[in-house]
Amino acid sequence: MHGAIAGRGKGLAPQRVRGVNRALVLQLLRRFRQLSRADIARRTALSEGTVSRIIAELMQEHLVTEQGVENSTGGRPGTLLRLDSGHFCAVGAEIQNWETRVAVGTVEGRAIEVQTLRTPSAPPKALDQVANAFEIFARKYGPERIEGLGVAVRGIVNSDTGVIEVGSTPSWSGTRVKEHLQKRLNAPIYVENNIRVAALAEYDLGAPEAHSSHSLLFVKVDEGVGMGIVLDGRLHRGPHMAAGEFGQMVICDSPGDGRHDRPGCLESLASNTVICDRYAELLGTARKGGEETASRARQICYLAMQGDEPARQALVEACRYLGIGIANAVWGLDADMVVIDGIITEAWPLVSEAIRRQFPTERELSNFHHLVLRPCAFRGDGSLLGALVLPFAHVMTTGQRAAGVEAVS
Numbered sequence: 001m002h003g004a005i006a007g008r009g010k011g012l013a014p015q016r017v018r019g020v021n022r023a024l025v026l027q028l029l030r031r032f033r034q035l036s037r038a039d040i041a042r043r044t045a046l047s048e049g050t051v052s053r054i055i056a057e058l059m060q061e062h063l064v065t066e067q068g069v070e071n072s073t074g075g076r077p078g079t080l081l082r083l084d085s086g087h088f089c090a091v092g093a094e095i096q097n098w099e100t101r102v103a104v105g106t107v108e109g110r111a112i113e114v115q116t117l118r119t120p121s122a123p124p125k126a127l128d129q130v131a132n133a134f135e136i137f138a139r140k141y142g143p144e145r146i147e148g149l150g151v152a153v154r155g156i157v158n159s160d161t162g163v164i165e166v167g168s169t170p171s172w173s174g175t176r177v178k179e180h181l182q183k184r185l186n187a188p189i190y191v192e193n194n195i196r197v198a199a200l201a202e203y204d205l206g207a208p209e210a211h212s213s214h215s216l217l218f219v220k221v222d223e224g225v226g227m228g229i230v231l232d233g234r235l236h237r238g239p240h241m242a243a244g245e246f247g248q249m250v251i252c253d254s255p256g257d258g259r260h261d262r263p264g265c266l267e268s269l270a271s272n273t274v275i276c277d278r279y280a281e282l283l284g285t286a287r288k289g290g291e292e293t294a295s296r297a298r299q300i301c302y303l304a305m306q307g308d309e310p311a312r313q314a315l316v317e318a319c320r321y322l323g324i325g326i327a328n329a330v331w332g333l334d335a336d337m338v339v340i341d342g343i344i345t346e347a348w349p350l351v352s353e354a355i356r357r358q359f360p361t362e363r364e365l366s367n368f369h370h371l372v373l374r375p376c377a378f379r380g381d382g383s384l385l386g387a388l389v390l391p392f393a394h395v396m397t398t399g400q401r402a403a404g405v406e407a408v409s
Helices: 002-006 014-032 037-044 048-060 123-141 177-184 194-205 272-283 293-305 309-333 343-356 382-398
Strands: 064-069 079-083 089-095 099-105 111-118 146-153 156-158 163-166 189-193 215-221 225-231 337-342 372-375
Touching: 014 037, 014 048, 014 064, 014 079, 014 194, 014 382, 037 048, 037 079, 048 064, 089 123, 089 382, 099 123, 099 382, 111 123, 111 382, 123 146, 123 177, 146 177, 146 194, 146 382, 156 189, 163 177, 177 189, 189 194, 189 382, 194 215, 194 225, 194 337, 194 382, 215 309, 225 309, 272 293, 272 309, 272 343, 293 309, 293 343, 309 337, 309 343, 337 343, 343 372
Parallel strands: 089 146, 146 189, 215 337, 337 372
Antiparallel strands: 064 079, 089 099, 099 111, 156 163, 215 225
């Protein structure tokens, strides 16, 4: 939102200015949770009369509601306003390789109800499963209340077309997620990469310090390593929707002519799979084929925090490489905040120390001296919450609701 206030209303038609101002009010209420009309006027430089008219419209449309009064410091206390989380809702889906979660929730990013499902191996079946869950929620909560469906998927995702250009597995490459779901559901569909939506959730819904960041890097570690980049409040996707493919960064070059997933890339040095393999190697055993790495990585983090030396060594080695990669990204993007998400954050004291050891220590290097490094505020739920608020992106940027969902038979 850094650029929204500065550029508000310049050269726009009156109707567009009105929409920008409405969006600005909604963004402020999402960021600060509760504000009075006077607070909003001060923060936006809009007149109190304009703010009052906007609030009256948004309340009539069930987008904003009044909630109590502010503490009085002398004089008449102002009425506090907040986003109306009791009327409109949205559905979000996070499709992982092994598990799909579908939730219905509020404009503030609060999940009301979550379904957890096993992800079918065939993409069309996985998408049909999401559509079925959406229809159940629409019948239960009322189609007129649902803004749409947001879907978070792995891989290189074209968020404009809703197509997975390169999937995390070959079967997902080329999948037309948006088109498939629109054939089933008469509802607005929004599709985005899972790490990018988690980065947005961190920026929009997380700690206040995240929203103050000008260059936020959100690093996700699971079976791979990826990054979401938020610059001055805007998600950076790149011209080919491929920004943040952090796992392909080569940290330790090895002989060979491979140009993708090459030996020495970060994904081959710092993922959950690598941590599990290295731990098994240190124990002198072989990791069981088909073993689910998330639960095993969680166990290794627990053991590392309990003082188990092989577990600590496997974790710290991976985080050393992760720290080198993060340092490279900070040099390139002048980041002021790095957020880490994944099971490894369950051993945060060890993880953060190993990562920070790779950063320069000279005080004159202010980009590292003032860099904030912290775990994700949502502990693995960022992608789901990001998908949940995707359908509200339209009203948050234009001030107007998108076309709603038609009745579900």
